[in-house]
Amino acid sequence: AQTVTQSQPEMSVQEAETVTLSCTYDTSESNYYLFWYKQPPSRQMILVIRQEAYKQQNATENRFSVNFQKAAKSFSLKISDSQLGDTAMYFCAFMDLYGGSQGNLIFGKGTKLSVKP
Amino acid sequence: ETGVTQSPTHLIKTRGQQVTLRCSSQSGHNTVSWYQQALGQGPQFIFQYYREEENGRGNFPPRFSGLQFPNYSSELNVNALELDDSALYLCATMDHPQGTQYFGPGTRLLVL
Numbered sequence: 001a002q003t004v005t006q007s008q009p010e011m012s013v014q015e016a017e018t019v020t021l022s023c024t025y026d027t028s029e030s031n032y033y034l035f036w037y038k039q040p041p042s043r044q045m046i047l048v049i050r051q052e053a054y055k056q057q058n059a060t061e062n063r064f065s066v067n068f069q070k071a072a073k074s075f076s077l078k079i080s081d082s083q084l085g086d087t088a089m090y091f092c093a094f095m096d097l098y099g100g101s102q103g104n105l106i107f108g109k110g111t112k113l114s115v116k117p
Numbered sequence: 118e119t120g121v122t123q124s125p126t127h128l129i130k131t132r133g134q135q136v137t138l139r140c141s142s143q144s145g146h147n148t149v150s151w152y153q154q155a156l157g158q159g160p161q162f163i164f165q166y167y168r169e170e171e172n173g174r175g176n177f178p179p180r181f182s183g184l185q186f187p188n189y190s191s192e193l194n195v196n197a198l199e200l201d202d203s204a205l206y207l208c209a210t211m212d213h214p215q216g217t218q219y220f221g222p223g224t225r226l227l228v229l
Contacts, residue, residue, distance in 0.1 A: 004159075033215075033217075035217075037220075042222070043205060043222065043223050043225075044119075044220060044221070044222045044223065045160070045207060045209075045220035045223075046220070047217060047218075047219065050217055091159050091160075093159075095215065097215050104150060104162040104165060104173055104175065105150070105152075105160070105162065105209075105218060106162070107159030107160050107161075108159055109157075109158060109159050110158075110159055
């Protein structure tokens with residue numbers, strides 16, 4: 001069974017600085033997607049970024065970028081120029097494309113990020 | 118904000134009762150997944166519906182059931198509520214079963 005591990009329960013960063021959130025996963029599959037979702041106190045889960053496993057290039061979305069290391073099964077999220085609105089729970093998630101659990105997201109336990117002024 | 122809506126936003130029930138939660142799909146999305154998120158945890162997959170048929174199920178008992186309608190909106194039904202069913206219930210819709218999932222705001226259920 002696939003698992004997702006986020007080893008940092010809480011992190012804090014000063015406004016305008018850079019922070020990196022860690023995520024590791026375990027799978028025997030080769031075709032999958034990885035995601036970072038953000039859940040602010042308003043509780044709506046918001047997509048931050050998506051990475052396809054077959055792509056070697058790391059995904060970027062404005063201030064958000066990932067470091068995808070397929071062999072190491074590592075998928076970290078870097079937030080540059082942190083803003084107060086980035087304060088939220090961040091969840092790493094895995095989606096198997098062709099195995100028995102295809103189409104459902106497997107989430108880590110989350111990292112609570114606080115951005116301080 | 119996504120185009121996914123859920124109702125109601127909050128709900129209080131007593132043990133043994135039944136509850137129905139609703140989810141309206143984002144335009145163009147024919148697939149919906151439901152998740153249960155306990156306090157302080159990541160969401161857990163309940164089941165997925167694709168074109169009105171169940172298309173996968175997580176480790177939840179049969180008293181958790183669902184429906185998807187021709188307009189791709191969906192319901193989650195939970196019978197014989199237990200205290201441990203207290204959680205945030207999230208639905209997510211997508212344009213195919215392996216597509217990127219866009220979440221609604223959730224329904225907070227409290228079972229007393």
